Amino acid sequence: MAVTKGKTKTPDEILQVDEIFEKEDLEWAGVVRSWLNEHVRDNIGDWYLDGTIPARELAEGLGELGVLGMHLEGYECAGSTATQYGLACRELEAVDSGLRSLVSVQGSLAMFSIHHWGSEEQKQEWLPQMAAGRAIGCFGLTEPDVGSDPAGMKTRATKDGSDWILNGAKMWITNSPVSDVMVVWAKTDEVDEKTGEKGVVRGFVVPTDTPGVETPEVQRKLSLRASITGEIVLDNVRLPESAMLPKASGLKGPLSALSEARYGIVFGVTGAARDSLEEALRYTDTRIQFDRPLSSFQISQQKLAKAFGEYSAITLTAAHIGRLKDSAAGVRPEQISLGKMVNVDTAMNIARDLRALFGGSGITSEYSPLRHAINLETVLTYEGTHEVHQLTLGRAMTGINAFAN
Structure with missing residues (x-):
């Protein structure tokens, strides 16, 4: 026919x-x-x-x-x-x-x-x-034993006269092995005025050529391979008082930056989904099976239609959050969490589903959907795991903080 x-x-x-x-x-x-x-x-x-x-x-x-x-x-x-x-x-x-x-x-x-x-x-x-x-630049918050609970960080900054001495380690730090400067978050011996507890979190601007700083690269990654990831190791790193970020006190500092990065992810992953769709459309249009293009089969069109709908939805979500961020009222953290939670998971599933249309060719680097899907496994985890954003939304909806339950 x-x-x-x-x-x-x-x-x-x-x-x-x-x-x-x-x-x-x-x-x-x-x-x-x-x-x-x-x-x-x-x-x-x-x-x-x-x-x-x-x-x-x-x-x-x-x-x-x-x-x-x-x-x-x-x-x-x-x-x-x-x-x-x-x-x-x-x-x-x-x-x-x-x-x-x-x-x-x-x-x-x-x-x-x-x-x-x-x-x-x-x-x-x-x-x-x-x-x-x-x-x-790079950003040192996550530690080898501390991920979703930044309040539990072990990196310490202690005063020595007018200087600060930093000791500790950070893990999964994008750009660190090639960075010239890092923003490192550490607990000090200061007492929090509101809680009375010792250990106020402060940020420090640290040139990577400072004595005592090492930035070994993380090897053998299976995801986000077209990226340089490393550690930050701080061994008695001496910094002047002027290295401290003077306006940041407590976790509000690093968490505000994470919210900025999550916003970029809300939009970014729609690009991975779009590229997977464009690649699938090109491939199924030219791949001939049983004397017909692959795009002419009902199962192919079903997969494409599902991906079209999901892509449209996450793009509209990103656009709305962008408008909120540009508005006078601004965007709330839970709104960005919603976008990150839904958009990353949806984009990852779009890339996974469309990869099947490529058959064996889909596991090669010639086509992008599997690479996008594998990368998005990492994006699902960083800047707040999928589960953390679910709990953030749950807290916003119910008024109950379930993080420690």
Whole structure:
């Protein structure tokens, strides 16, 4: 039987998803996509297989493009809207989650912490360099034995005259082996004025060439391989008083940065889902089985239709959260948790389901869905695990904190 074939639609055309964004925002996203297509896309599969990425070269290119810390004001940062930043994250993660991680850690964790909580001297010294990609930053919060409970951190900062001495270790730190500066969170001997308890959390800006700092790379990763992940080891690292972030006291400092990074993820993973759909549409349109394109079979169309619907839903969620963040009222942490929880899980399942359409070819690096699905296993875990965001939403809905139950 002859197959009558019409024009293949892109993932955004069915529901006219792009209609919800401003024209200039979409034009900016197009600029980012073009740069990535020219400089990154053809190489990302090999970088993933090699378990690395040319972070410094990419940082300089991304700095020139203007995406590093682009949502921050001043200090040679672009001062873009939250939605524009989100759309940039969507294009970055459409190529690979590791690339979006590089940008998120640089701008939403390290740069945001300095911008929001740092001294004027710290901002002037580091932010212009980091915005240009001349300096790479990382963010040290997670520890080998402390993940979802940052209050249990063991890294300590003690006063020695006017200096601070840092000891401890951080784990799963994106960019640390190639970083020039790190924002490290540690417990001090200070007493919390509200609780009366000893051990106030403080942030410190630490140049990685400081004596006593080591940043060994994590090897043998199965996920997020096109990214450089490491540790931070602090052995009697002496810092001047000026290294402390003066405006950050308690967990509010690191948690505010994590919320910024989660926002980028809410948008970013829609890019991984979109790319998986685009790849599946191209493949099923050209792959002939039983004298017909694979896209003509009911089971193929069922999988594609399900993915189209799910992709549209998570994109609308991201767009709404972006508008909230750009509004005068702003966005609440539980709203970002909702977006992170739903969007990552949905995008991961889209990539998994679509991989099956590729048959045996789907397990090679030639096609992106399996790579996206494996990467999203990591995204599901970092910046708050899936379960932590479920409990955050549960607390918002019920008024009951179940974290310690």
